[in-house]
Amino acid sequence: MNVSETRFDLLxxxxxxxxxxxxxxxxxxxxxxxxxxxxxxxDGRRFAVMAVQQGGGWIFVWGVHYAPTEPMAxxxxxxxxxTS
Numbered sequence: 001m002n003v004s005e006t007r008f009d010l011l012x013x014x015x016x017x018x019x020x021x022x023x024x025x026x027x028x029x030x031x032x033x034x035x036x037x038x039x040x041x042x043d044g045r046r047f048a049v050m051a052v053q054q055g056g057g058w059i060f061v062w063g064v065h066y067a068p069t070e071p072m073a074x075x076x077x078x079x080x081x082x083t084s
Contacts, residue, residue, distance in 0.1 A: 004035075006058070007035060007051045008029065008035045010051040010060075010069050011027055011035050011037045011049070011050075011051050013072055014037060014069075014075060014076060014079075015027050015037045017072050017073055017076030018037075018039060018076045018079055020076075023040065024039075024040035025037055025039050025040070026040075034050070035051075036048045036049065037049040037050075039062070039080075039082075039083060041083045042083060047063060047082070048062065049062040050062070051069065057069070060079065062079060065082070
């Protein structure tokens with residue numbers, strides 16, 4: 001898998017986990033750019049979550065926050081907590 005495919009895979013799995021926590025998400029894949037997950041907050045605002053390579057692994061980044069991609073459920077719970 002190349003870098004873009006890995007990023008997409010991570011973000012789709014994250015979106016699935018966040019949605020399982022009863023939060024609305026959108027995976028956006030622009031024509032000329034990298035995929036991103038938009039997470040809806042309870043007041044209607046949204047924020048972006050990106051998957052970024054760091055060292056030999058990957059992390060999720062949103063705003064000034066970040067979380068390791070594994071375990072995925074822990075990252076999803078951290079991100080979902082911001083939406084309340």
